[in-house]
Amino acid sequence: MHAAQYDLAIVGCGPAGLSAAINAKIRKLDFVLFGTEFCSLKLHQSPIVDNYLGFPHINGEELRQQFLRHVETMGIEITRNKITNIFPADQGYTLLGKDGTAYLASSVILATGVAYSQMLPGEGEFVGRGVSYCGTCDGPLYRGKNVAVIGYTQEAESEVEYLARVANHVHYFVRYRRQPQPLPANVTLSHIPVLRFEGNGYLEAVVTKEGLQPVDGVFIFRDAEPPGQLLLGVQVQDQAVVVDRNLQTNLPGVFAAGDITGRPWQLAKAIGEGNAAALQAAEYLRSLKQRQNDLVSQAV
Known part of the structure; x- marks a missing residue:
């Protein structure tokens, strides 16, 4: 099966991603918008938003619903597959979804928001060597083995259920307030924070204040992945993607918008950057097509 191909992939359906999608639609780009359940958990959890022009003292969930209705009226669909x-x-970039589906795009807008939980000591060292961010992608590597899951959001629970069917035992470290749903018998729950990861070349254990827990692998699920792990090679400084005035990253055809570009983490900034990133992506695609046409003309 061939991967679906688009002019533009927008990764994230928070305010920045939705704003980018609206402007991509207006520019008649062939694009795909990726998002998870809430399309801005941050906005969903905000009791009052008081600094967004034209909407004084509005409930965050009400504003979120208005955003979603806006994109729906424009015929914009959200592909519910976490990249x-x-x-x-x-010719561009391949994007891999949590369910294993691959997509191709000539350009990308990163609008995934910010991971409010920082990377743990040793996490970066063991990425690909015991640390993973996708259970359905890497779970089969740990068939019959013991793994740990660190879940910062409830979305991790579906991954825990899958891993419980594959692994021998799952140590689930819960980092959110709500009590998890009933989980399989081979899952051990813990509310103790993981302090760091240890190993010699490959991950061997997670460390808590109670000591070492030997595991063969660990899966980490945050509200947003560290951008440097999502797209290797993109320039990151202080956990934010570095962009220029055109919201272009150091990688050709890759733009970023919203909280992922750093402080201030403000709604109006995210929406404005999403708008601008889509305009810049459209210009990039226009220039790319022109260069391709010029090459064809020279070859004739």
Whole structure:
């Protein structure tokens, strides 16, 4: 099966991603918008938003619903597949979804928000060597083995259920307030924070204040992945993607908008950057097509 191909992939359906999608639609781009359940958990959890022009003292969930109705009236669909990895392809980028589906895009807008939980000591060292961010992608590597899951959002529970069917035992470290739903018998729950990861070349254990817990692998599920792990090679500083005035990253055809570009983490900033990123992506695609046409003309 061939991967679906688009002019533009927008990763994230918060305010920045939705704003980018609206402007991509207006520019008649062939694009795909990726998002998870809430399309801005941050806005969903905000009791009052008082600094967004034209909407004084509005409930965050009400504003979120208005955003979603706006994109729906424009015929914009949200592909409910979390993107876990992006890497360069022959003509743009390949995006890999949590369910294993691959997508191709000539350009990308990163609008995934910010991971409010920081990377743990040793996490970066063991990425690909015991640390993973996608259970359905890497779970089969740990068939019959013991793994840990660190879940910062309830979305991790579906991954825990899947891993419980594959692994021998799952140690689930819960980092959110709500009590998890009933889980399989081979899942051990813990509310103790993980302090760091240890190993010699490959991950061997997670460390808590109670000591070492030997595991063969660990899966980490946050509200947003660290951008440097989502797209290797993108320039990151202080956990934010570095962009220029055109919201262009150091990678050709890759733009970023919203909280992922750093402080201030403000709604109006996110929406404005989403708008601008889509305009810049449209210009990039226009220039790319022109260069391709010029090459064809020269070859004739």
